[in-house]
Amino acid sequence: MNMKNYLSRRKFIQASVALGVGSILLPENTLAQKVVSKPEEKTTLKGKRVLYLYGGWDGHEPKQSVDIFVPWLRSEGAEVILSDSLDSYTDKQLMDSLDLIVQIVTMAKISGEQEKGLLEAVTNGCGFAGWHGGIGDSFRENTEYQFMVGGQWVAHPGGVIDYRVRITDRKDEVTRGLNDFDMHSEQYYVHVDPNVKVLATTAFTGEHASWIDGCIVPVVWKKYYGNGRIFYSSLGHVMADFNVPQALEIQKRGIRWAAESKYQPKEKWITPIYK
Numbered sequence: 247m248n249m250k251n252y253l254s255r256r257k258f259i260q261a262s263v264a265l266g267v268g269s270i271l272l273p274e275n276t277l278a279q280k281v282v283s284k285p286e287e288k289t290t291l292k293g294k295r296v297l298y299l300y301g302g303w304d305g306h307e308p309k310q311s312v313d314i315f316v317p318w319l320r321s322e323g324a325e326v327i328l329s330d331s332l333d334s335y336t337d338k339q340l341m342d343s344l345d346l347i348v349q350i351v352t353m354a355k356i357s358g359e360q361e362k363g364l365l366e367a368v369t370n371g372c373g374f375a376g377w378h379g380g381i382g383d384s385f386r387e388n389t390e391y392q393f394m395v396g397g398q399w400v401a402h403p404g405g406v407i408d409y410r411v412r413i414t415d416r417k418d419e420v421t422r423g424l425n426d427f428d429m430h431s432e433q434y435y436v437h438v439d440p441n442v443k444v445l446a447t448t449a450f451t452g453e454h455a456s457w458i459d460g461c462i463v464p465v466v467w468k469k470y471y472g473n474g475r476i477f478y479s480s481l482g483h484v485m486a487d488f489n490v491p492q493a494l495e496i497q498k499r500g501i502r503w504a505a506e507s508k509y510q511p512k513e514k515w516i517t518p519i520y521k
Contacts, residue, residue, distance in 0.1 A: 369472030
């Protein structure tokens, strides 16, 4: 991967702080496009206690994600506990103190005790947020974990390809003011819980798998598990994906939303379906 494509830690922080909440970080040498129609509400991360847990398959760049997202979380006022061990989930005192868990762990094994600690914390109101395989393909043998997340990756036909993301909910705070956009990355085909609120989708062609031609699959969703808010985006195969302004903004907003589980009333959606 060409390192020039990566967001630098310094530029990420400077842009986030200088432009403010609801702003968009635009890649260098790219014409600015209006992707947000109006400023979003003030950050909700100030004073929040966040566990950022990374590991698993290196192909999804968990270590590189630390250099991008942890400084941003701290710049927003969050207290961040950084961990590369799933044993953090067995520390009840820690887990009870958290407002949010951001996890990027792909294709790993989780013990029964570790999973129990995670599920219990989220049930009690800790938010859980992540992207791509970091939470959508973490523990393939653990169906209760998948039930919590609301979906599981099963395929990405064609590997890294060009595809379009369509915003399907333009009123939700996570996607309000954003336009449809294009990605050059893995187009995730996921099995999805129908009890999620889908905010963006993508359409598959039959080029790489003829039998799914025209199939619409969710890209971004939110849901609850017990009292905990869950946020997921299938974008972010590598950190360069977040050079796409909308992909980055969606992730930032989703993290903020998930951090509010213990402080805001539950949202309700009567028809949690996708089109």
